Amino acid sequence: MARLLVVEDDPDVRDLIAMRLVMVGHRVIAMPDGDLAIDSVEQFGAPDAYVLDVGLPGMDGFTLLDRLRADQPGVPAIFVSASARESDVRRGRSLGAAYLTKPFATYALLDAVDEAVTGRPNPPVTEHAW
Secondary structure (H helix, E strand, C coil), rough: CCEEEEEEECCCHHEEEHHHEEEEEEEEEEEECCHHHHHHHHHHHCCHHHHHHHHCCCHHHHHHHHHHHHHHHCCCEEEEECCCCCHHHHHHHHHEEEEECCCCHHHHHHHHHHHHHCCCCCHHHHCCCC
16 A cells, blocks of 8 residues: 555544545554654655645644655545635645545545555445445
8 A cells, every 4th residue: 555644743643544544544643743744755755645734833734745745746635624625625635635624524535545656546435346
């Protein structure tokens, strides 16, 4: 499966996201802020995808993605945010990232990660039944 960097300042949400991703076979590094995320990429290399909160302490998720992509421009990203403001959603999507609002369904996160990593869109939820 994929190597993923999760950056989320809320420890409960960070643990939940990481746990769900690990449960389906992904390898996850989870960080509470942008500075530690950048340090982890410098130490361990770029992951296959980023899962980033928008409202991080210090630098926001948009700025973090810009900085991470300065060295690795092709890494896909998924934003997870409590903000459903149209301007934030548009900004995230203009960066080529998926954008999920909290609270989100686990399948939505897993589908977004799978699509980011494989580059193939997932079928709508109703098509998962059979």
